[in-house]
Amino acid sequence: MRKKGSIYIIIVLVTLALLMLFQYSKPKQINWFPSFVSQHKIPYGTFVLNELMGKKYKEHLKQVTRPPYEVLQTNDYFQGTYFFVNDRISFGEAELKSLLDWTSKGNTLFIASGSFDTELKDTLNFETSGLYADFGEDQKQVHKLLNPAFTNDSLPTFDKDNFALYFSEIDTVNAKVIAQVEYDSEADSLKQGHFNVIKQDFGQGKIILSAFPKAFTNYFILKNNNKDYTAGLLSYIDGNRPIYMDNHYKSGKSFYTSPMYIFLNTKEFKWAYYIVLIGVLFYVVFEGKRKQRAIPVVVPLKNQTLAFTRTIADMYFEKDEQKSITEHKIAYFMEYIRSHFYMDTTKQDDAFFHNLAARSNHSEEEVKKLFSFMEKLKIRAVITNADLKKLNTLIEKFKLKADGK
Structure with missing residues (x-):
């Protein structure tokens, strides 16, 4: 089978060589383009x-x-x-x-x-x-x-x-x-x-x-x-x-800026260019399949931030450190208010509640109720799971309504 394939390749190469030989030995055709350019020596040059x-x-x-x-x-x-x-x-x-x-x-x-x-x-x-x-x-x-x-x-x-x-x-x-x-x-x-x-x-x-x-x-x-x-x-x-x-109104060009004109207008360069193209084609057909290898799939790294956060939360919860969780929860909520509504949370008075309610799509009563509950949790020595869940529920509802959901 390999021997028969080699015979076919030899036949194709010999045929191409004969065609190129005939084409190369063919007399150059006369360019009858009416250029009227002063540098052109073609029939219709000047x-x-x-x-x-x-x-x-x-x-x-x-x-x-x-x-x-x-x-x-x-x-x-x-x-x-x-x-x-x-x-x-x-x-x-x-x-x-x-x-x-x-x-x-x-x-x-x-x-x-x-x-x-x-x-x-x-x-x-x-x-x-x-x-x-x-x-x-x-x-x-x-x-x-x-x-x-x-x-x-x-x-x-x-x-x-x-x-x-x-x-x-x-x-x-x-x-x-x-x-x-x-x-x-x-x-x-x-x-x-x-x-x-x-x-x-x-x-x-x-x-x-x-x-x-x-x-x-x-x-x-x-x-x-x-x-x-x-x-x-x-x-x-x-x-x-x-x-x-x-020399302005001329059908032809006095000089050619494209490098390909030199190759295609000179018989030797033109056939050298064709031979290179044919050689590249043969290389792709016969060598490309042998050298080609499968490209391995690179799996991107997973974002482990959420898993890490859940792990830390589970550790706090298992150790019954609801007080620490509550403090972190309130601190993150204050950071949420500062980053989303661009408000200072150090002074929580009526003006603060009024502005926060206007910016977060809440009423002042809802805002005061949430902050009042957080103040109670801050002064408690012991916080139950029910209190922690209620705090989380109130904060999540606040965020949803603030985001228009």
Whole structure:
């Protein structure tokens, strides 16, 4: 029986080892999460963008990690271009107002996002809609810069989305179209007017809106000659003034505080962690039963105070020391009055009896009767069992009535 159990254990271990080997040798899956974080080198990170801009603009490029509202309220020398790029950007009402006020003073606001606030749409008089690829067909998005200064010999393409956001309505008086998007089945005509990048003057400054934020990601820039398209969009930024790259509105995290992220994101650490968990499981299953012992029941010590009191009382009673018992009984009763009713028992006059009666739910006659009986017992030389029992009965009835029973 023991031999057969060992065979089963070996089979399980070999199976687990093979599964772990296959899993370990499997190619690492690409992370397509749209993080837009400047430190991320995944396809939808913006590491390449920040590297290229850092080389081109050098000391003018600055990274901002705080919220825009806080930056604009605390920095009077904040001038230049404020650059936002993320899959979704949603400003607060006060924050958007601060950004627009700042832009109107001669600055540039560049927002590349897959959605725009309603308040921003109302302010700049534009609306957005979705452009979808034909159902069941694998089509590519074709992007084009509309400025004649840019050559479009090989149009940049994007094949990872079947949906493209564009500006369906714009302020034709103030807005200028920079780029448009079509699917490759319609790219020959390019007359549909699906504009996805616009520029609009605002006060003394300008606002540039791009509905295609993935144009600034690692995947798009490094694919074919798409970098020329991204460079064309960035050419609308004044490179002689500071350029502030926002790192607050990002879908991903620039750094991870959890230690488990290091283990689960590194293949070697992840499988070392899994092996430890499996080892602990085997130890619990096969070793826990052998090492486990019954926990002895510890009986708590009994309270012997009542038994001790009864023993002492029996000793007094058997020796016919009713006088001593009576004195102790009266003394304990006086202590009861002091501790329960907070009264001084040294002076037992009419005022004392009146207060005790009021506090103990008795009449003055009942209180005086009890104390009168106790005074008689104090001066007696011999006390009978009947007297002792009567005293005990009167005291117990007093306590019961005082406690409301």
